[in-house]
Amino acid sequence: MAEKTSFPKVDFVPATAEDYEEVMSISGGIYNGVDYLPFRYHAWLKDPQRRMFLAKCEGKVVGFESFILVDDGTTAVVEGLRVAPWMRGRGLAGMIQKFCFNTLHSDHPEVKRVRLTRPENPPAAMLTKYKVINSKAVMPLLLPADQLEAVLNLMESRVNDLDRSKNLTILGAEEILRFFEESKSREELLSGGFLVQGWLPLTTHKSNLNLLLRRQIVWIYSHPGDSNDSASSSRVTTGCGGTQAYLQGFLSLGTPAYPIPLAEGVHRLDIDLFGNDPSCAKVHILEQLKIAVQALPAGIGIICVLHADESLRTELGQLCEGVTPFYYVVEQMIMEMEI
Template sequence: MDVLKFSDLDLDFYPATEKDFAQVRSLCSDERHYMSSIYHSWLQERNRVVILAKCNRGVVGMSSAHIVNDGQTALMEGLQVAASERGKGIARLVHKHILERVRARYPEVKRQCYLTQHEYFKGFSVLSKQCMVFLRFPSINVPALISEAIGNMKKSGDEYYEAISLQPDDVRSIFLNRTVIDTILPGGRIIQRGSVFKPLESNLDILLKRDIVWRADSVGNTRVVSVGTAPFKDPMGNYIFIIDMFGTDLPAVKRVFLSQLQSLPHLQGDVLCRLSVNPSLSPQMWEFCTKKMGLEKRKQYLKNSYVIEGDIFQTIARL
């Protein structure tokens, strides 16, 4: 049976508001989705557009565009479609509509950028690729688990020293360093919980206002840096901890990963971790996390993500 496709005439588009939260939350049923934790802050954020798509059955789609990179790029985030309405062309219409709003409101913005798990890049440039590792903490004392992992590293002869907790001045010094940008950051970009930024002063101003754990193996001669998003509850009641890791030095990546875990507060309930690493390290980090630390794998425990960028006008024409 043919699936009935939506057209522009079937949907109403309007700016999201606080009173829409319950319907927005119903769109984001994925257990790892972060929307519940950031929706309200998105509505208060400068240079951000959040729209909802509604039909006679209620809200069926949403998307957001955040103007970043010194006002040159629309960072596309939060594209969601109601599970019952997927495959009917709603995502295409929502994407087209929000791009048209960006073009009308911010005519100087010509580029769009986003993180995607789909391997379809027609009309886009692929800037980088990361591998996401999905893990679950067993119901044991997390500090004890970390201490055991550190002890095992030392016994096996791995060099171990404490990673550095970065202060704002450290963050600016490291992330604006040309060597770090060219050799450590994936595609010369900072990735944080699905957001993608060029390493610019204005973007660091945005990030430093967020509840982020910044770690590096060292401030001088930096080989690995990471961005940890404060744990949030998903729709299923689990705590989600997202760690974006940059760099390919495996021993340093392990140390910085453990340092991120040490920053976790005591949490009651299941804790899930989404670790993003350079694809060349995903087999080794998978083995370290599951075999050496005893963390448990999730259903889809390894998945690639891509940072892509394209021209807004060309995309609207294709849509």
């Protein structure tokens, strides 16, 4: 006997550009207005590594899900789950995920695991299937357009001489490639070679390099023990300047700021921090913010989402004291399941 549901038959079909408005119509208010999907939807459609699906009921879009193949095709990262408000709590999310898993088994048998990111307090049922493989503190901040300069000046005033002594290097493509190639030193900074950028959980497998480069991320690195000859100001250089090993210090990745549904004239910036040196963390955040602000059109404010080792939460809270917090989530959890 067919399983009974509390709604009519659901059909699953590939998502298209023409479905954008319907998908957005069921996504209102998600993530308190800082949803990434409106900005990424059309780019995702062009990504050959990604598949996107709709759940339709009586011809209407009632759900959405996507997965992207990473780690040389052995891992599927599930992203973007959406369920229409009037269908929530009725088992549709489970149906969508079951469809995606069946698709992986039939069309991508080389996939061995599924990975996803979640905020704090995942459902108990999820914890019976997935294991938590990493977590980070999340600190979202609201920087209105008319306060950007004041906020940067405030943070700058809280950076001491020790913080300023940290050299910052903006990595180019060759240095990023070295990051992926030098496995021993990489693992000293990224446990297990694991990296998350803008809630996309990846390993540093070389096959993921092009995916990351396409995102136009700002990569900033500080080598352990590096400091300026003069401690009066931080210095940013481009390129590695030799054969120095880059992978034992501190790394930050900054997304280009992008528009979000919260309000017209507000963009989102994710800064992912790797390492536990608070001095490095402070100067990296400040530099990433300066770079992002320089690229913003006039009159644009920012929701800046910091992702950092939990051990840094207190000191980063002091750096950002007086900056308006924005309620979003407080923890980022990376979960994985073998299939």
